[in-house]
Amino acid sequence: MEAESLALSLELVSGSGLGLSPEQCAALRSSLLLLQRDLRLCRVRLWGKVLGVRGDYVIAQGNEGPDLLQGRKSFYSLNYVDWCLLPPATDSLIAETQVVKGRFIGDPAHEYEHIIRRKSGEGESADEEELIALR
Known part of the structure; x- marks a missing residue:
């Protein structure tokens, strides 16, 4: 318009x-x-x-x-x-926003968080680690 x-x-x-x-x-x-x-x-x-x-x-x-x-x-x-x-929407910015889940807050200062899961080891000795990243 x-x-x-x-x-x-x-x-x-x-x-x-x-x-x-x-x-x-x-x-x-x-x-x-x-x-x-x-x-x-x-x-x-x-x-x-x-x-x-x-x-x-x-x-x-x-x-x-x-x-x-x-x-x-x-x-x-x-x-x-x-x-x-x-x-401008760069490729790295688009990749960062695709991991964010949840509703749009509408506050520019709000930091969205998402969980990153990392596996270390193989088989029965495999450990899973969860990290919380802010965006």
Whole structure:
């Protein structure tokens, strides 16, 4: 959804009951236009809202030039006003996130944990060790 036509677009998709309040919509529209102006982006589009246990993320993407595939930057907001740059998805980051199990918390400071099982030895003398890693 383009920042300029955000209000109309949100009305069209809010039939599922997960729409935004008028205050959230106004804050989001203003902040997306400011984000576009301040970072000199040609276009800013709202991707959607990711629901979490403690908080929700709003995701937007902007383009530095007319080419939609190059110069693309992704942003997230927790309060519909302040935007933070999302890091690009590298292969190592994707591999790290695939081991995380559980629900999305919605807190940037939350550290997800997963259990790593290591076996040492063979046969009857094999020992299994569990390590807890934080992500």
